[in-house]
Amino acid sequence: MSKSYKLAANDVNAWYGDFHAIKGINIALEEKAVTAFIGPSGCGKSTFLRLFNRMNDYIDGFRLEGEILLDQKNIYKKDVRVDELRKEVGMVFQKPNPFPKTIFENVVYGLRIQGVSKKKVLEETVERSLKQAALWEEVKDKLHKSALALSGGQQQRLCIARALAIEPTVLLMDEPASALDPISTTKIEDLIYELKNQYTIVIVTHNMQQAGRVSDHTAFFLSGELVEHSKTKTLFTSPKDKRTQNYITGRFG
Amino acid sequence: MTNSDLNRYKDKAFQVFGICCTFLGLIVLAVFLIDILIKGLGRIDWDFITSLPSRRAMRAGILTAWVGTLWILVLTALIAIPLGVAAGVYLQEYARKSRLSDFLEINIANLAGVPSIIYGLLGLEVFVRQMGLGESLLAGAFTLSLLVLPIIIVTTREAIKAVPGSIRDASLALGASKWQTIWMQILPASAGGIMTGVILSLSRAVGEAAPLIVIGALAYVPFVPESPLDEFTVLPIQIFNWVSRPQEEFLINAASAIIILLFITFLLNGIAVYLRYRQQKKVKW
Numbered sequence: 001m002s003k004s005y006k007l008a009a010n011d012v013n014a015w016y017g018d019f020h021a022i023k024g025i026n027i028a029l030e031e032k033a034v035t036a037f038i039g040p041s042g043c044g045k046s047t048f049l050r051l052f053n054r055m056n057d058y059i060d061g062f063r064l065e066g067e068i069l070l071d072q073k074n075i076y077k078k079d080v081r082v083d084e085l086r087k088e089v090g091m092v093f094q095k096p097n098p099f100p101k102t103i104f105e106n107v108v109y110g111l112r113i114q115g116v117s118k119k120k121v122l123e124e125t126v127e128r129s130l131k132q133a134a135l136w137e138e139v140k141d142k143l144h145k146s147a148l149a150l151s152g153g154q155q156q157r158l159c160i161a162r163a164l165a166i167e168p169t170v171l172l173m174d175e176p177a178s179a180l181d182p183i184s185t186t187k188i189e190d191l192i193y194e195l196k197n198q199y200t201i202v203i204v205t206h207n208m209q210q211a212g213r214v215s216d217h218t219a220f221f222l223s224g225e226l227v228e229h230s231k232t233k234t235l236f237t238s239p240k241d242k243r244t245q246n247y248i249t250g251r252f253g
Numbered sequence: 254m255t256n257s258d259l260n261r262y263k264d265k266a267f268q269v270f271g272i273c274c275t276f277l278g279l280i281v282l283a284v285f286l287i288d289i290l291i292k293g294l295g296r297i298d299w300d301f302i303t304s305l306p307s308r309r310a311m312r313a314g315i316l317t318a319w320v321g322t323l324w325i326l327v328l329t330a331l332i333a334i335p336l337g338v339a340a341g342v343y344l345q346e347y348a349r350k351s352r353l354s355d356f357l358e359i360n361i362a363n364l365a366g367v368p369s370i371i372y373g374l375l376g377l378e379v380f381v382r383q384m385g386l387g388e389s390l391l392a393g394a395f396t397l398s399l400l401v402l403p404i405i406i407v408t409t410r411e412a413i414k415a416v417p418g419s420i421r422d423a424s425l426a427l428g429a430s431k432w433q434t435i436w437m438q439i440l441p442a443s444a445g446g447i448m449t450g451v452i453l454s455l456s457r458a459v460g461e462a463a464p465l466i467v468i469g470a471l472a473y474v475p476f477v478p479e480s481p482l483d484e485f486t487v488l489p490i491q492i493f494n495w496v497s498r499p500q501e502e503f504l505i506n507a508a509s510a511i512i513i514l515l516f517i518t519f520l521l522n523g524i525a526v527y528l529r530y531r532q533q534k535k536v537k538w
Contacts, residue, residue, distance in 0.1 A: 097419035
């Protein structure tokens with residue numbers, strides 16, 4: 001193994017109450033690369049993604065077995081502080097979810113909750129993050145206007161900027177373009193392509209073309225199991241598993 | 254007559270019936286208001302508002318009563334808002350679904366249905382006697398706080414529930430603690446709804462006489478309360494006292510006091526309606 005692995009899962013099982021959502025998954029995700037999780041609705045790919053920043057913790061009846069490793073450290077150990085973990089592992093959600101505040105305040109939220117209040121630091125962070133998210137040119141004159149006035153695509157890039165502002169090393173994206181129009185989707189995809197030089201990105205998507213366009217690796221999930229995980233090109237051109245082949249050729253899901 | 258004609262007539266008939274039902278309540282209220290206004294409006298002047306109570310109807314005023322009502326309003330708000338909102342936040346945001354939380358929920362719903370006079374008896378025993386507060390404003394405010402707490406808790410929960418989960422997720426995913434999320438996102442976003450519920454519950458408390466009579470609020474207080482431990486009266490008790498007298502003049506006084514009391518409750522309800530309107534006008538998520 002020449003490449004280093006940023007994230008890994010060892011024998012991970014997860015339950016919501018009696019429902020066995022994740023079944024014995026082992027996977028390792030490469031650093032500074034994009035991994036796509038694909039699979040039909042309800043296959044557990046979003047649940048699995050949310051394990052990496054412990055977003056399932058607050059759900060009633062949620063239970064986990066196995067290890068999730070970030071930089072070889074188990075993030076579910078007792079001494080791990082969830083807020084510290086989430087500074088390292090940012091997340092972007094399916095529906096753009098800006099706070100009902102100004103653009104500026106949205107971006108600096110992560111810093112504010114850490115107690116950062118120096119104006120210069122905040123301003124620099126806003127400019128850097130919005131530039132990284134390819135939104136700066138569109139909003140630089142209205143930073144103090146409400147974020148809710150932006151278009152859906154702009155809102156989603158704002159959410160990406162907000163996640164980048166706290167300088168994570170991993171970015172989890174849960175169907176980040178599924179609520180957007182094709183032009184906005186293209187912008188998000190271009191952005192992902194740019195960001196993978198600096199960040200380890202995991203993206204859940206329903207859209208197989210999208211997985212093909214943006215990802216280096218693809219993992220196919222079915223009913224809570226990891227069916228196949230390989231280089232995106234390999235998975236789409238010569239899948240090893242019959243179920244993967246059926247799925248990518250559109251025979252179900 | 255064809256079947257479709259018949260259906261149309263039924264439809265019309267129900268509409269007329271519905272309109273009648275709607276107006277019935279309004280007409281009764283209007284008749285009451287007009288009656289009260291005719292009787293009482295002439296009696297209201299600056300003297301009436303600023304005079305102490307008296308045995309002679311023409312000299313009696315409502316100063317102690319409305320100052321008492323104001324005291325009770327403010328003290329009840331100070332006690333009930335933090336308790337009610339905190340309990341609502343706990344039940345909605347922290348409490349895991351368990352037998353205990355179910356038990357709490359059912360009992361809070363039950364509390365909302367307990368007659369106010371029962372709260373009065375509770376207040377009499379706990380606050381007036383056990384805690385030794387006496388027949389004071391503070392004992393009254395505590396008692397009325399118990400009365401409005403269930404309403405505040407329920408409306409707080411409803412208001413918090415209306416905040417989309419995506420906002421919670423966004424805040425938590427950025428490394429915020431649960432408390433930071435609640436304080437910086439959930440409460441500001443639900444403040445309008447919470448305040449609406451708080452004000453409506455307070456306007457109910459302002460109109461209560463029964464529990465305060467039970468804890469010993471007096472009808473005749475010849476001085477304006479100056480501290481939370483003073484004895485007091487409130488407008489509803491003053492009204493109750495006046496209408497139970499035989500002299501015509503006192504009935505007129507009562508009508509005037511009712512106008513003032515209605516003015517206070519309508520004002521509170523008006524603020525609540527305004528807050529709700531502003532909340533609805535806010536940009537949708």
